[in-house]
Amino acid sequence: MRLIYGAVLLILAAAVGWLAATRLPAPDPIAVVDAVSTSAPAEADGGPIRRVPQPVHVIVAPDTPSTPDAAYTPDAPIDLTKARPAATAEVGPAAAAPGPAARPARNAPVVDESALRYFARQGDQRRLDAEIARLKALYPDWVPPADPTAPEIFVDTELDELWQLFSQGEYPEVRSRIADRQTREPEWEPPAVLIELLDQADARIRLTNASNAKQWKTVIETAAATPSLLTCDYVDVLWRVAEAFAKTDRPDRAKDAYVYILTNCDSPAERLATVQKAVDVLAETDIAELLSYDRGGEFEEVADTLLRRRVGVTAEDPELTSSPEELARIEALAADGNAADALLLGWYYYRHKEPGKAVDWFDKARKRDPESAKAVEGYALALIDLKRYADAEATSYDWNEKSADNLAAYLIAAVDLLAVEPPLRISEPVLQRMAEVIVRVKSLQGGEQLGWYAYNLGQVRTALRWFEIVRRWDPEYEPAAYGLAVVYWALKDKARVNALIREWGSRSERIANIGKPGRTELRGSRPIVDVIVDAPPVRTVREDPAYAYVEPEIEPEIAPESPVYVDAAPAATGGGSSGSCTGTTPTRALSPESALRRGWCLMDLNRPAEAAIAFDIALQSTSSKTREDAAYGATLANLRSGVTDRASVTAAAAPMSAKRQGEVTLSILSQQAVAAYADGRYVETILALEERARLAPEQTDLMMLRGWSYFKLGRLADARRIFEAVARTGLPEGDKGLAAVAAEQAGFGGGRF
Template sequence: MSVKAFGQLTLVAAVSTFIVMEALSPPREPTVDAITTGSISATNPPPRARQDPIVVSQAMPEELPVETQLSAPAAAARRSTDSVDESALRYFARQGDTRRLDAEIARLKAIYPNWQPPSDPLAPEDYSDPELDRMWALFSDGRYADVRAAIADRRAKEPDWVAPDALVQLLDQADARIRLTNASDAKQWNAVVEIAAGTPSLLTCDYVDALWRVAEAFASTARIDRAEDVYTYILTNCENPNERVATVQKAVALLPQAEADKLFSFERGNEFQAARDDRIRQRVGKIAETEEGAADAADLTRLEALATTGSEAADPQVLGWYYYRREKPSIALEWFDKARARDPESAKSAEGYTLTLNDLERYAEAETIGYDWIESSEDNLAAYLGSVVGLLSIDPPVKVSESVLDRIVAVVVKARNPEAGEQLGWYAYNLNQTRTAERWFATVLKWAPDYEPAAFGLATTLLALKDKAGANEIIRAWSDRSERIANILKPVKADLRGPRYVVDAPTYDREGEVVAAPVRRSTAPAPVKSTASARCGGSGPVNTLSPAAALPRGWCLMDLNRPVEAAAAFEIALRSSDAGTRSDAAYGASLANLRSGVTDKAAVAAAAAPQTEKQRTELTVSILTQQALAMYGEGRYNETILALDARNQYAQEQNDLLVLRGFAYLNLRRYADAKRIFQAAAGTGSPDAIRGLAEVQAAQNGLR
């Protein structure tokens, strides 16, 4: 080994201890010598300015003998080289253990700077000691407790025998390394730093793992600058290519981006490409956790290349979540599919795959995939329940096998999920299983007493069962909280529609009895395509959102056909200071209230902020349509016609509204007008118009 190499090893062993010294001591004025307060090595960047000096130990007196300063060269230089214990060096040489041999030479040079290693460590020694060789063999195997036992046994047999200093010191060092590792694994960060400070021989390139653990201890205790110092020390002094790359990768994971990026300046060639890729994964992964922002195009391109050519599931999974949260489900599905193929046991990939199928409205597939993962996590269960809600709310109902219905019922009952329970109620109702539907809605209200959709469903089924007393009880309890429940006994627009369609599907009651005959569907449920936790940014209360966050939540809830909740979100968005946000919020609030049948609130919301011409026209037409229907339902036929006349100024009267006008004329005994309208509508094949013509004829003949 060259003199230059020995000098470098000496520097490594002597100054590595100072990495940890600053963190162990309280601030005081610098009174120690230059090597104690200097930089890590002569080739390092200049040290940053610090408020507290790097001192050797806690509670240090103002003046210290030079000998008490760790690794001080002056003290080491005065040590005699006559008694250097070379037994470890010669043993490692005989074993061909060059790594331990180099480490031992560096250790001895740090202690005895004037010592020179033997030119031939393999040269025969003047004596042989088989029992000592056995101790060294045990040490090489990592059997440190057995070494200490062997030393104790020999001392008992030979009281005058003294174990070599090298063996004792290396045993102490090994014990310290084990204690440091255990403290690090237990996240006892202060203990890690204290052990490292007490064992400076560990803080060399021969024990990079110990240095990594010290850096992690600093980073985990908010001493980022000291962690950066450790990583800088390694990259400046250590040569092992794999350890250098691993050092940067660990720094990227633990340090803030600015500090981690500095370390790339130590790169030799392109050795840190793997760490640079980790930084890209970190950046894209952070953005993928939310719906806000967009990743850099170059980062996406690189990550997609890594995800395509790699064998791990992590990269395609990150891309799946990134595209899912940016409403690109087709792309997201491809990446989740790739992630699942690489790691079939990944619950997170299964969750993303299920949610993406829900977004694509492929609910039957999503239910099948998601069911296998319902026990994995709350998120997986929520994704599955979103599939259930979507599957059961398809209009017209799809055929669901008995086995699938059985497992859906079992999961919903166990989870006590209101949205899924509600849809089971509507599914039964729309297949004419009214009694089963009533039980489902009543059950959901037990799970969630304030869940309005279940109360509405229960009132609807009680009316269908001709239980007016029960329905009136629900109406009284909810009339001040739900306008649609309060108005449930009034005629609605659906009463004027054409004939019901037939659904060719088997039906089941809750006891599993099959009704083979096809059934006719009546009032359609309000479909909900996925649970709030699976979409719309989580399940947090709407009233906790900022105006900026409330606007997209409102539109998302509209997509899920949840207008009551959407209206609440839009009302919060109306508080925004941004004119564009307020305009969009006013438009959304109007649509939400119209969909809920709350016409008055829709009109108020429409006037809350300026609208585009197109939006004003659309809202005016919708509001006037709702008003006409409401007036007719209340028997205010003149006002119905006035509302329809006003609507005609903005849009052509559609066929069902023509029929509504005809019945308004009929009830006002304006038979000629009614006949004219019904004849026009009957020409399109409208059965309601044909019925209207018959009623006009009967009225004119005195039969009505």
């Protein structure tokens, strides 16, 4: 098919005369477009005549039937072999152009020499000759002026002005004056050549605007209707037509346009730009064909562009490799400090498992182009490959909202950082921001990994919360269910473990096997010490925004009926009588045994903060009995002053008797439940109450706490069951709760009461 077009091209070489006559005074392509809005005069073409261009009719000729083309089906295909016969005598716009342009040739009684004079004034000998030939063909008796370049007195000064304005690029003005004159002189016709040239100028601007607006069909139709634009004088038009073909899935047509330029046009800059543009739209084999038009080293730059493209492909696909020579060439190109080549090498080495090199190149790329999100993404991924997770997290955090890829890189870094075994100590701000991102994007793996991180640091309840969050994000996400099962197993909550096994057992072997020796893959590598809170992460995670997300954002309007404080009169009061605790000796100067006594004394006076100091001193006793007493006292003191965390720390500071241990644990759990409820952490409230319930029967105030927690969580049936139990004891709080449940179920409670 291409060969046929080539042959037609040759036939059309004879149409040169016509082209010469219709060529615009070669304004700069952009200048023409702007001429409309800025009225800037277009430059006249005073330079030497360039190689004679041929019309690139093949570019816009319709496809053969073998390549059906829905987007381009003009009613009247352009057939230049008919429209523009090669015979010299008939060449010319008057013979070729339809409509008004054809009129003057036959009707005008006087030969219109205005175009001839215009070309003469422009010093355009080629077009002057063509116009003389055209007029001779139309008017065999006509004799051209002896010296058309000499100044002449024009018969039609108005027409002369039109040519003047035209040469200045004032096309709208010319059009307007033609219309005005036709109003005044209905018989008057403008020169056909002028109309042809105006149409061509308009078509060029319109085509450019259509191309800028990505209206490819208009681009191609305009080009098809104005083949005089498709010459080396308007390489920009040819590029735009090629682009229009490429954008409408006709790469062969695009290639034809590029080949036309490389075959016919001589401007070195335009030729190079042509191949560079082709690189963006054509396949490599087509580009190789274009490169064969090289007239001697002119496309070397393009070879580098192509090399970059090839390496770009191998950089995306680990299965493909580039040769050391190719990589060396890119490295040489990158030596000038450009970011793009550094980035390309970064990706190549990253995908080909050389993260060390990749890190270096990505680092260069991000320093050379501080705006490059891709460079940061690559840098983070390469750091991850080097297991430098903390660096990866730190580098990519600021970029996580730039793109989906940057977010993915950040999440990988965060998850990997959390998954390091044994767990790394991660600073609070870092944990905080990781949790923020994970919650914001509801990253299942991220939430899961936070759960395991907490679990492995012994923060079982925090782990529980994360797994619950993740399960809420996606109830079908097995790892969340598995995490929950492991946590419940650790909490000895057989009922919930069994519930999970019932739900998941058929789908998840590891959930089915929870608790079976040798089968359960506990991801924790550290022993579980449930109550001891010694790692900063627990605070971080407790205060993380997950709370805001998970828990209902309703402030509790009532506190539990009575604060749950442990009674300050333990059976094992270690001695000391009331009143004796205000001795003159400062507490810090007391012996451990005396301090113990003062501690209990201060507890009797309900001064727990001071008591705690006394018990701390008592803890230094050499007597194990005193230390046990002191630990118990300190725990109670801290509990009473509301410092739960310290209470749990103190509880571990010295061994206590099983009985005391039980009391302390009950107190701690009660207080944790109350604190959790006050914070709006209802799941945790219930968990604390569940644990406590395994050790001792639940008091009614705690039952109310449980009931309201169920209520807040929307577990209305559970809430009603609890409130009914309380109501049966005769307490009015139970009825209040039942009323709230009824209102909620009726749909107008709004969660408040």
